[in-house]
Amino acid sequence: MASPTTDEPEDNLRRKVFIICGIIAALLFAVILFFLLRPASNINRAALLEGAIRSGTPQFEPYLESVRIDSVEATESPRALGDIVMVLSGTARNFTNRTINGLEVRASVVDINGTPVKQRTEIIIPTRQTTLIPNKTMPIKLMLEGIPQSANRANIKMEVTAVRFE
Secondary structure, three states: OOOHHHHHHHHHHHHHHHHHHHHHHHHHHHHHHHHHHOOOOOOOOOOOOOOOEEOOOOOOHHHOOOEEEEEEEEEEEEOOOOEEEEEEEEEEEEOOOOOEEEEEEEEEEEOOOOOEEEEEEEEEEOOOOOOEOOOEEEEEEEEEEEEEOOOOOOEEEEEEEEEEEO
8 A cells, every 4th residue: 555655746746737737727718808808999990981071171061961860779788798789770861962972970979078988980882882872861780899888878979971972
């Protein structure tokens, strides 16, 4: 029968291997959690709409009421990652006598002071639809990810930031 003193070095080695494997597993788990809990980044941001009339310029003013987004609504859903995803939807309207072949829209969630909590700008036309002919509408949906649950979400906005005509 083996004495307790001869099994002790083998037990110490086994214990050290288990501790080292546990530490490696904990570090690997922490790294995976870190990358999963990071807010979604906007690395793949859409380029600005080339050759478009931008909001805030004098050329855009005549189209301010004619090219607009109405009926803006939002749905929100908490994720397991601890943040909120909001989908903003609205209706783009073209009340001009010209066909739109480029439309850039900004969707944002703002706090009580009007400061954006999260915003996203996306080119809708020609990405989702090639054109929007006069006096027609099209539905728009934009998803905003990575909104903290603690954020004050007082209002939603969806606005045209650029338009290009044929």
